Amino acid sequence: MRFKSRSFFLSFFIFFSLVSCSREQVSFVGREKLFTIKYGRFEDEIDLFQLDSNSGGPDTQIFMKDGMFYISNSGSKKILQLTSFGDLLSVFYNPETNPEPSFSNIDNPQSATTASTRKAIRYPFNHPVFLCVDSLKRLFVVDQVPLDRFEYDANAQVILRDVILRFNSDGRFLDYLGQEGPGGTPFPPISGLFNNSRNETIVVGKTQTGLIVFWFSSDGNLLFRIPVSYKNLPSPYEAGTIVLPSLEKIIPDPDSRKIYLKIDYYVPVIDSATKANAGIIYEKSCIYPFDIPSGAYENFIDLPSFISSEKAPIGTESFKKPYEFLGITSSGWIFLSTPVQEGYVIEILDTRTRRIHKKTLSVAQNELTYNALMLSSDGILSALLATPEEASVVWWRTDSLIGEIRR
Secondary structure, rough: OOHHHHHHHHHHHHHHHHHHHHHHHHOOOOOOEEEOEEOEEEEOOOOOOOOOOOOOOOOEEEEEEOOOEEEEEOOOOEEEEOOOOOOOOEEEEOOHHHHHOOOOOOOOOOOOOOOOOOEEEEOOOOOOOOOOEEOOOOOEEEOOOOOHHHHEEEEOEEOEEEEEEEEEEOOOOEEEOOEEEEOOOEOOEEEEEOOOOOOOEEEEEOOOOOEEEEEOOOOOOOOEEOOOOOOOOOOOOOOOOOEEEEEEEEEEEOOOOEEEEEEEEEEEEEEEOOOEEEEEEEEEEEEEEEEOOOOOOOOEEEEOEEEEEEEEOOOEEEEEEEEEEEEEEEOEEEEEEEEEEEEEEEEEEEEEOOEEEEEEOOOOHHHOOOOOEEEEEEOOOEEEEEOOOEEEEEEEOOOHHHOOOOO
């Protein structure tokens, strides 16, 4: 009887452990819906149904800093600034594609003062996309120059079209940044725009042969230009190993002059019967920190892979794939994500202790008409989620998972 009792408790323990593991895999982070945005052309609305299929990138983006939300909307060629309650504070708009806001000062369109304290700033945007705000409350926006000002870089074999618009804290247009600094040559297509705690501006451009990081001082002077070639990526494998690295993304450190290269590695598959090459398969991912002042890579960080299973003709088959690199916090937590049926699975890795949190962000299927995620430097994940009826701004207080929560 004792043996049976032990067997029972052992079976119960195993069952409970399996259930606990299963629950851990689908452990959700609490989601808070902050406000909704209607579709249309009025000052507090956005247009998500005039997306430019030839833009080569996302058309609407979200940025959050200190509880303030900024949304760029290229469909209507404007930018909204809103509180976490959804109150509209500022609208930067192209008057050719937007009706005049009800609170605008037409006689002085660059004025940031109105009776309602809300700002209406005219600017002839062409295609505003990525945006960020520094601690001086200056707004930085990726926009395209007019078509007749596009340039072609024959060496890099890429169109030069993007610039960084700079607005001061009152909404007044200051200037634009090009490759050399204020008023410079347009950038190749931009895939990332960032500010750090020093109010420096970091731009990541994409060419046919790799990515280029442009690092500017707070005044806009070019400090560093770091080209990263697809052909010369670092590898954790021994010399002579056949491996195909793929550079997914480069993200700068929020505080120091350092960048993080997230690289996925693929290895060839050899058919056991014919000994012929049968393709490639994903093997692993790493992040390589690169210290800019010294010009050297630091020790790489092994990343977890997303492992799942799917039904096969006989039983189930497991597979793994790389996570997307969302960003890194000031305290050194790396955020990774991948879409799943419930929304997104995220893994949060502490670069110091290698401790990992694995959670799920709930996103309904009807909210995937269009969505954009954004990670703040203190670890809060925000998103713009669009249904066919309206868009919602939500956040997940993932800062509580890493001990960065602010009250």
